[in-house]
Amino acid sequence: MSSPLEHYGLIGDLTTIALVSRSGSIDWMCLPRIDSDACFAKLLGTNEHGYWSLRPAVEVRAVQQRYRPETLVLETEVTCDGGRARIIDFMPPGETEHDIIRIVEGLEGEVPMHSDLRVRFGYGKLTPWIQCNSHRATLTSGPDALAYISPVPLVPDWDASRLEADFVVRAGERLPCSLTFYASHLAAPGHPVDAERDLVRTEQYWREWASRCRYEGSFRDAVVRSLITLKALTYEPTGGIVAAPTTSLPEELGGVRNWDYRYCWLRDASLTLEALMRGGYLDEARAWRDWLLRAVAGAPDEAQIMYGVAGEHRLPEVELPWLPGYEESRPVRIGNGAYGQFQLDVYGETLNAMYEARVYGVQEAGSLPWDTLKVLVDFVEKSWQRPDEGIWEIRSKRQLHFTHSKLMAWVAVDRGVRFVEQFGANAPEKLKKRLPRWRALREEIRADILARAYNSRVGAFTQSYGSDALDASVLLIPHMGFLPADDPRMLGTVAAIEKGLTKAGFVERYLAETGVDGLAGHEATFLICSFWLVDNYTMVGRLDEAGALFQRLVSIRNDLGLLAEEYHPGLHRQLGNFPQAFSHVGLINSAVLLEAKRAGRDVSFTAMAAASMH
Structure with missing residues (x-):
């Protein structure tokens, strides 16, 4: 079931958006345009209709979600018994590709994390064809495809309908993962996303834009x-x-x-x-x-x-x-x-x-x-x-x-x-x-x-x-x-x-x-x-x-x-x-x-x- 609306944040790249819940799940996203078919439609359904969850694999004691000041960079900070971690979600504006970038940052101790990617094109109806090779995967359905890069080796589930990964983030570590949309008749993006560079650029873009506010x-x-x-x-x-x-x-x-x-x-x-x-x-x-x-x-x-x-x-x-x-x-x-x-x-x-x-x-x-x-x-x-x-x-x-x-x-x-x-x-x-x-x-x-x-x-x-x-x-x-x-x-x-x-x-x-x-x-x-x-x-x-x-x-x-x-x-x-x-x-x-x-x-x-x- 989806979260209350009050528990969602917005990220976007000025062509489309994603809604991210306080629990670290992207439950709504349309690609490549804001009015295209959704590939994550859990917001209007159930887990079966698509989401991308990135969350601790242990009980969460506290959650705090905020934007970096005057930006569209979203941070979700989670506290568990063993430590504290931060998930940084953003979409770089002004690119020809549509990248959703998520960085898991260790703040204290160590936190076991679980990534669960269940893509369903066509507003939750179409299961993609998944091809997986260690840290990389492609998910294809008709004209649409997504390229996924994980910080750790990926494990398709038994019927190859989703991708899961377990890893531990320790204090001082920053582990990025990304999802990139492309037309399926073209080759998948061959270059890895530079998450840290894109984060700096995204943050600078929004802060410069906000600084022009006359009010x-x-x-x-x-x-x-x-x-x-x-x-x-x-x-x-x-x-x-x-x-x-x-x-x-x-x-x-x-x-x-x-x-x-x-x-x-x-x-x-x-x-x-x-x-x-x-x-x-x-x-x-x-x-x-x-x-x-x-x-x-x-x-x-x-x-x-x-x-x-x-x-x-x-x-x-x-x-x-x-x-x-x-x-x-x-x-x-x-x-x-x-x-x-x-x-x-x-x-x-x-x-x-x-x-x-x-x-x-x-x-x-x-x-x-x-x-x-x-x-x-x-x-x-x-x-x-x-x-x-x-x-x-x-x-x-x-x-x-x-x-x-x-x-x-x-x-x-x-x-x-x-x-x-x-x-x-x-x-x-x-x-x-x-x-x-x-x-x-x-x-x-x-x-x-x-x-x-x-x-x-x-x-x-x-x-x-x-x-x-x-x-x-x-x-x-x-x-x-x-x-x-x-x-x-x-x-x-x-x-x-x-x-x-x-x-x-x-x-x-x-x-x-x-x-x-x-x-x-x-x-x-x-x-x-x-x-x-x-x-x-x-x-x-x-x-x-x-x-x-x-x-x-x-x-x-x-x-x-x-x-x-x-x-x-x-x-x-x-x-x-x-x-x-x-x-x-x-x-x-x-x-x-x-x-x-x-x-x-x-x-x-x-x-x-x-x-x-x-």
């Missing part, structure tokens, strides 16, 4: 860890950032709300860009912006809500019946059928990302994207009155006029107007001539939202037009500059969400019992929604409450500073896919906003945008 406030450690996590979720060849490196980790233990998050959502783009740029990472923001523009290239009515890491359009959803799921949460799904939904908000997110990038000084590689700007705003002009599936990707086949979707339609037009007004001195004349029409459209959408989305009976902006249901996504209204946070309607909305969507101090995205999503069961509190509440408190000067909620959110991170998608306050468990980019984006943006407000700076949308231009 120097009181939450720096948490912010840097979140930025490193976002960087780890990047597919560097294209700049795309996935929502999470995992699939089917449940929103409710034993439930069916299990989705594949190894893709790039357009709606994540705006807030992710903002988090990267506020942290000082303009190169990463530029790469993400460029990925975004490539992904949406073409007809705007064909734009999707999500794409593959290289911009793939087809993400068909299928179930894997041989996997029992994380803590028996079925079904396990790969692919994501929501890619075919119509979600009006993605046009606002795309244009907001373009605008934010330009405001923060992320220059265009060539000419400004005037054609993209024109076709997206024109499409919103024709389509903003259509119902859609909304930010939460409702699968009930019901399309509603969601407030957040209309808000983002307004954002699309507003950012189009702002882009031309602020940066359009050399814009095409035909685009400048559109400005009066776009300004009028912006006011039309604004009036529609104020008239139909605000429910005077509830005293709040509600989930959709004519609804009494609450929805945390409306907390983004001031963040997007639609209304100031101290507008009476927003104050009433915050009060209603505090009363109706808050559970043990954390915010739910909506109440599942309203039936809007058409799915059975419930879910835990949605972490980014709690960060949005922090932001609303901050904007109106409720700094004690903002600080208290922010500290509560920081406190539920695991020992390594990682957050999943959701948190169950009753079970004290992290749930959903892990680690979740959106949760870490929320942490970064809330920390920056709270620090700025405490310093007496204006944190309204207009002020923050203006400040970013200087």
Whole structure:
């Protein structure tokens, strides 16, 4: 059985990742890309579905897991009766090969160790052909292969389905082992991995990257860890950032709300860009912006809500019946059928990302994207009155006029107007001539939202037009500059969400019992929604409450500073896919906003945008 999510650490090489448990087992890894088939899938099943365990062969008295400061080098320190040892796990970034390197270091006395490698390609279904020669082995299945180098001779088990090795590490010794992916039609890597050199290089890479962080406030450690996590979720060849490196980790233990998050959502783009740029990472923001523009290239009515890491359009959803799921949460799904939904908000997110990038000084590689700007705003002009599936990707086949979707339609037009007004001195004349029409459209959408989305009976902006249901996504209204946070309607909305969507101090995205999503069961509190509440408190000067909620959110991170998608306050468990980019984006943006407000700076949308231009 897999470990609780709180007991996992993340390592990666900017093309894929591995999840390593406190017990020294790699239980999830996809190769060669973050969205490829998993070769270790114990996280969603049992030992039979693949893992790589490296642990003491005697009883462990104590375990401590940590990252080397400001790196993605993971250390797991174990104490046994006979001594103490450390396992150093990392993946060197920037290599053409995909190496997982594990160094066992003796700290005190001597510790007998056991290595157990059970590779199962195809998400735990396919047993590889193993060829073993003393310290080296290859494991092959169809197009995929792994080369394994062990510090001691390897012993295949009786049916050649796994590789085991026993050895003793003594104080002062450092014994490396490695696993390298390669295409099976090519020769296995002939050169041994230089583990010590790669460790130094990996540590230097991450420390240099972290040193560029521009944030120097009181939450720096948490912010840097979140930025490193976002960087780890990047597919560097294209700049795309996935929502999470995992699939089917449940929103409710034993439930069916299990989705594949190894893709790039357009709606994540705006807030992710903002988090990267506020942290000082303009190169990463530029790469993400460029990925975004490539992904949406073409007809705007064909734009999707999500794409593959290289911009793939087809993400068909299928179930894997041989996997029992994380803590028996079925079904396990790969692919994501929501890619075919119509979600009006993605046009606002795309244009907001373009605008934010330009405001923060992320220059265009060539000419400004005037054609993209024109076709997206024109499409919103024709389509903003259509119902859609909304930010939460409702699968009930019901399309509603969601407030957040209309808000983002307004954002699309507003950012189009702002882009031309602020940066359009050399814009095409035909685009400048559109400005009066776009300004009028912006006011039309604004009036529609104020008239139909605000429910005077509830005293709040509600989930959709004519609804009494609450929805945390409306907390983004001031963040997007639609209304100031101290507008009476927003104050009433915050009060209603505090009363109706808050559970043990954390915010739910909506109440599942309203039936809007058409799915059975419930879910835990949605972490980014709690960060949005922090932001609303901050904007109106409720700094004690903002600080208290922010500290509560920081406190539920695991020992390594990682957050999943959701948190169950009753079970004290992290749930959903892990680690979740959106949760870490929320942490970064809330920390920056709270620090700025405490310093007496204006944190309204207009002020923050203006400040970013200087």
